[in-house]
Amino acid sequence: MDLTRLTISEALEKIKNKEISIIELVRSYLKQIENLNKTIGAYITVCREDCERMGPILQEKLDCGENIPLAGIPMALSDNIITRGVLTTCASKMLHNFIPQYDSTVNEKLRHSGAILLGKLNMDEFSIGSSNENSYFGPVKNPWDPERVPGGSCGGAAAAVAANMACFALGSDACGSVRQPSSFCGVVGLKPTYGLISRYGLIAFASSLEQIGPITRTVEDCAIVLNAIAGYDPKDSTSANIKHPDYTAFLKDNIKGLKIGLPKEYIEKGLQKEIKQKLCEALTVFESMGAVVEEISIPMTKYAIPAYYIIASAEASSNLARYDGIRYGYRAEDCESLEELYKKTRSEGFGFEVKRTIMLGAYFISRNCYDSYYKKALKVRRLISEDFKKAFNDIDVIITPTVPKTAFKTGRKDDPIQMCMSNIYTVSANLAGLCAISIPHGTDCNGLPVGLQLIGKPFDEGTLIRAAYAFEKNT
Amino acid sequence: MKDLKEKLMEYEVVIGLEVHAELTTNSKIYCNCATRFGGEPNTRCCPVCTGMPGALPVLNKKVVEYAVKAGLATNCSITRYSRQDRKNYFYPDLPKAYQTSQQDRPLCTNGYLEIEVDGLLKKVGIHRIHIEEDAGKLIHNESGNNTLIDYNRCGVPLIEIVTRPELNSSAEVKVFIEKLKAILEYTEVSDCKMQEGSLRVDINLSVRPKGESTLGNRTEIKNLNSISAIVRAIEYEAKRQIDEVKKGRKIIQETRRWDDEKGVSFPMREKNETVDYRFFPEPDLCPIIIDEAWLNEIKSSVPELPDERKNRIIAEYKLPEYDANFITGSKTLADYFEKAACKSKNPKAISNWLMGDLSKKLKENNVEITNIPVTPENLAKLVEFIDSGVISGKIAKQVFEIMWVTSGDPAEIIENKGLRVINDADEIRKVVIKVFEENPKAIEDIRKGKEKSIGFLIGQVMRKTNGKAAPDIANQLIRKELDRYFDS
Numbered sequence: 001m002d003l004t005r006l007t008i009s010e011a012l013e014k015i016k017n018k019e020i021s022i023i024e025l026v027r028s029y030l031k032q033i034e035n036l037n038k039t040i041g042a043y044i045t046v047c048r049e050d051c052e053r054m055g056p057i058l059q060e061k062l063d064c065g066e067n068i069p070l071a072g073i074p075m076a077l078s079d080n081i082i083t084r085g086v087l088t089t090c091a092s093k094m095l096h097n098f099i100p101q102y103d104s105t106v107n108e109k110l111r112h113s114g115a116i117l118l119g120k121l122n123m124d125e126f127s128i129g130s131s132n133e134n135s136y137f138g139p140v141k142n143p144w145d146p147e148r149v150p151g152g153s154c155g156g157a158a159a160a161v162a163a164n165m166a167c168f169a170l171g172s173d174a175c176g177s178v179r180q181p182s183s184f185c186g187v188v189g190l191k192p193t194y195g196l197i198s199r200y201g202l203i204a205f206a207s208s209l210e211q212i213g214p215i216t217r218t219v220e221d222c223a224i225v226l227n228a229i230a231g232y233d234p235k236d237s238t239s240a241n242i243k244h245p246d247y248t249a250f251l252k253d254n255i256k257g258l259k260i261g262l263p264k265e266y267i268e269k270g271l272q273k274e275i276k277q278k279l280c281e282a283l284t285v286f287e288s289m290g291a292v293v294e295e296i297s298i299p300m301t302k303y304a305i306p307a308y309y310i311i312a313s314a315e316a317s318s319n320l321a322r323y324d325g326i327r328y329g330y331r332a333e334d335c336e337s338l339e340e341l342y343k344k345t346r347s348e349g350f351g352f353e354v355k356r357t358i359m360l361g362a363y364f365i366s367r368n369c370y371d372s373y374y375k376k377a378l379k380v381r382r383l384i385s386e387d388f389k390k391a392f393n394d395i396d397v398i399i400t401p402t403v404p405k406t407a408f409k410t411g412r413k414d415d416p417i418q419m420c421m422s423n424i425y426t427v428s429a430n431l432a433g434l435c436a437i438s439i440p441h442g443t444d445c446n447g448l449p450v451g452l453q454l455i456g457k458p459f460d461e462g463t464l465i466r467a468a469y470a471f472e473k474n475t
Numbered sequence: 476m477k478d479l480k481e482k483l484m485e486y487e488v489v490i491g492l493e494v495h496a497e498l499t500t501n502s503k504i505y506c507n508c509a510t511r512f513g514g515e516p517n518t519r520c521c522p523v524c525t526g527m528p529g530a531l532p533v534l535n536k537k538v539v540e541y542a543v544k545a546g547l548a549t550n551c552s553i554t555r556y557s558r559q560d561r562k563n564y565f566y567p568d569l570p571k572a573y574q575t576s577q578q579d580r581p582l583c584t585n586g587y588l589e590i591e592v593d594g595l596l597k598k599v600g601i602h603r604i605h606i607e608e609d610a611g612k613l614i615h616n617e618s619g620n621n622t623l624i625d626y627n628r629c630g631v632p633l634i635e636i637v638t639r640p641e642l643n644s645s646a647e648v649k650v651f652i653e654k655l656k657a658i659l660e661y662t663e664v665s666d667c668k669m670q671e672g673s674l675r676v677d678i679n680l681s682v683r684p685k686g687e688s689t690l691g692n693r694t695e696i697k698n699l700n701s702i703s704a705i706v707r708a709i710e711y712e713a714k715r716q717i718d719e720v721k722k723g724r725k726i727i728q729e730t731r732r733w734d735d736e737k738g739v740s741f742p743m744r745e746k747n748e749t750v751d752y753r754f755f756p757e758p759d760l761c762p763i764i765i766d767e768a769w770l771n772e773i774k775s776s777v778p779e780l781p782d783e784r785k786n787r788i789i790a791e792y793k794l795p796e797y798d799a800n801f802i803t804g805s806k807t808l809a810d811y812f813e814k815a816a817c818k819s820k821n822p823k824a825i826s827n828w829l830m831g832d833l834s835k836k837l838k839e840n841n842v843e844i845t846n847i848p849v850t851p852e853n854l855a856k857l858v859e860f861i862d863s864g865v866i867s868g869k870i871a872k873q874v875f876e877i878m879w880v881t882s883g884d885p886a887e888i889i890e891n892k893g894l895r896v897i898n899d900a901d902e903i904r905k906v907v908i909k910v911f912e913e914n915p916k917a918i919e920d921i922r923k924g925k926e927k928s929i930g931f932l933i934g935q936v937m938r939k940t941n942g943k944a945a946p947d948i949a950n951q952l953i954r955k956e957l958d959r960y961f962d963s
């Protein structure tokens with residue numbers, strides 16, 4: 001039996017019934033990583049010793065009857081999530097040697113839940129990119145076709161879960177960086193509502209847009225992980241002080257009467273024919289289960305990408321200013337002056353896309369551009385939110401393709417517009433503070449995974465999970 | 476000075492201030508680290524205040540309350556929906572490479588303070604008060620030819636108080652800052668210790684011909700940390716600018732550094748138009764919403780302010796305005812006064828001690844009034860002993876000296892040292908007779924009409940009694956004895 005094929009719920013069950021031990025499970029994952037990481041490149045760091053050490057400890061606790069919800073589940077975190085004592089690089093030369101002495105809230109929570117950290121996952125440097133080709137540690141390959149990209153920025157996370165190199169993974173999603181790679185790699189990716197999951201310890205790229213989200217192989221696993229990581233954190237001022245439900249309670253194969261909206265703007269030009277077909281099939285499936293599909297309109301959609309680009313790069317330009325070689329991380333050598341140290345460190349430590357983003361972002365908030373770019377982008381963001389709010393008056397979830405095209409070939413990263421367009425359906429959920437999930441829905445003629453996106457109201461992850469679960473069960 | 480006055484006749488000096496005050500909250504503005512001054516370098520910091528990757532700020536509510544308190548005490552409007560912004564710039568003492576501050580929506584706006592200079596009342600506008608975080612400290616290590624950084628001060632909460640350019644002389648600035656200091660101390664918003672840097676003043680100064688309404692090019696003098704430095708820097712800069720203008724030169728808009736030892740200022744770096752801090756709303760923090768209930772709670776925590784206290788002290792203790800002004804200029808001094816005065820029948824005498832001997836002692840020993848051996852109760856007793864004639868004013872000064880050293884009770888000191896006034900006429904008469912015997916020449920002088928020598932005789936009596944003889948009795952007895960002498 002290949003233990004790495006087990007879902008979280010299956011593995012938990014087998015561990016509980018003593019069919020397998022935690023250390024067996026962990027070792028099969030370590031083996032899988034050893035076999036595949038050279039070709040896939042999903043991991044930057046693998047925590048072999050910690051895994052070997054933690055496995056028996058957790059097993060013992062479990063055998064003593066302790067209640068540990070995720071005991072022994074091997075998982076991995078995107079390398080922009082801080083892990084105490086474990087190298088955290090953001091896939092950048094700038095942090096190539098950075099071992100934090102503090103922890104992120106999600107890692108703390110997962111540790112307390114008994115999950116075992118296999119390692120840290122490759123990504124686009126500082127979350128900037130959509131193909132996972134902008135990594136100081138080399139690109140990640142799509143496990144379905146190594147000629148193709150896994151998507152980004154959390155390509156390593158999606159690839160690892162898809163290639164059974166982790167039972168689940170966490171990434172961060174600022175415009176689709178969890179959902180787009182999940183779609184490209186044929187796994188489930190959730191972007192929770194802004195504020196549901198603490199950002200403490202998430203190395204900031206676009207603070208007002210990004211949320212940590214789980215990447216799993218099933219909707220059920222998604223609900224299980226969400227239970228473990230959601231919740232108010234006093235260390236994050238933007239985290240919502242609300243009590244969240246038990247998300248596994250929504251794993252019911254019943255969506256009778258669910259009202260699903262289809263934005264007409266999302267099925268216009270640029271959409272791959274097969275993806276359009278798949279979307280139609282999906283609508284039929286939903287209708288056959290008793291859901292009602294309506295056409296809706298999100299008129300501001302066309303401004304979403306530019307607004308995102310301005311806000312995200314503006315925030316990134318400020319968030320990434322602290323990497324200056326003074327306190328930690330990469331530091332250029334042989335500098336005569338402070339200014340030279342800044343210039344050389346940042347020129348040598350950051351990759352091209354990061355520097356482009358910083359330059360643009362700094363420009364958008366410069367005194368003369370603030371009103372015409374940044375302020376305008378905020379206005380667009382507000383209008384998009386209103387569009388969605390209006391739409392959600394009459395419907396429960398919105399259905400869209402996750403991406404307009406399936407995974408593309410490597411080597412196209414110098415086309416930033418093309419990169420951005422692959423987030424055209426995902427970005428609005430970030431701008432409007434909604435939750436959204438991408439679930440696999442078969443493959444195209446090249447055998448590449450197709451993804452389906454469901455967008456929900458703020459903090460209505462439960463409905464998303466219910467609809468996604470029902471869909472998964474009936475396809 | 477005369478020269479300067481002449482120049483000021485033709486030119487008007489226009490001054491605006493930016494005052495940074497460290498707040499006295501226990502913890503920093505965005506984390507739980509302690510704010511106390513000093514400490515081993517880099518021992519009072521954490522991932523948040525050192526801007527480590529992934530760390531996030533959480534606003535200390537007390538900082539908002541303190542700032543609003545300062546705003547209420549300076550007649551400001553309080554912004555009910557306020558925001559924090561990032562001010563982006565690179566410097567090693569700023570670990571995030573941005574300072575979290577407030578740009579568009581500061582907590583307090585449009586206030587004023589009323590000051591009195593040379594008997595004239597003047598309202599000085601306060602443009603805004605906002606909250607922000609302090610930066611770390613660079614320590615230049617000369618021997619190692621390197622620079623070390625201490626982040627203990629990083630994230631200590633500050634308010635920045637920006638006045639309108641409505642001050643016109645160093646004297647006005649001095650009074651304004653003294654008043655502002657008193658208010659911040661009264662409200663316990665800041666301890667205003669200028670020597671420790673918890674109150675720092677930047678001066679924006681320009682000159683223009685009298686009657687002109689547009690402002691001239693201004694210079695900024697940064698980080699002045701004593702009132703005397705502020706006064707001297709203003710006088711120097713006003714004269715420099717007026718001289719320049721008189722020579723037909725243009726004032727360069729620049730930042731200058733004041734060298735207090737040399738008494739000169741020099742350009743620091745040119746503040747050209749291109750400095751752009753790229754302010755934008757801080758996405759890691761939520762807007763600050765001050766609702767009615769919270770505002771009322773803060774309002775009710777604003778204590779009696781210096782002006783109110785001054786008026787009350789005048790009414791309650793019948794002090795002259797001058798005294799009341801002096802005493803209420805510092806909260807701790809006023810507290811001391813009231814503690815002593817409420818136990819005394821003679822508040823004016825207490826006030827005299829505070830303005831005289833006690834202030835002198837504070838200055839000489841460089842101590843705070845909250846930290847001295849003479850308790851207000853003991854000072855009140857001392858005054859009482861003088862008023863009831865137990866000791867003379869001159870002896871009282873001796874007793875005070877002893878109290879300052881031993882923190883003793885004046886009653887015990889007077890008893891132990893035998894300092895009580897001698898009221899016994901017989902005892903004094905004995906001394907007088909002795910003095911007469913020893914000073915025949917003085918008596919001869921008096922007989923010849925040299926009245927001044929009477930004073931000499933009194934002095935001798937006081938000397939022999941160690942100043943304890945009741946002066947009126949001594950005087951009386953000497954005159955009586957002289958009469959007897961001349962009659963015989």
Ligand SMILES: [Zn+2]
Pocket residue numbers: 503506507508519520521522523524525630
């Ligand atoms: Zn701290």
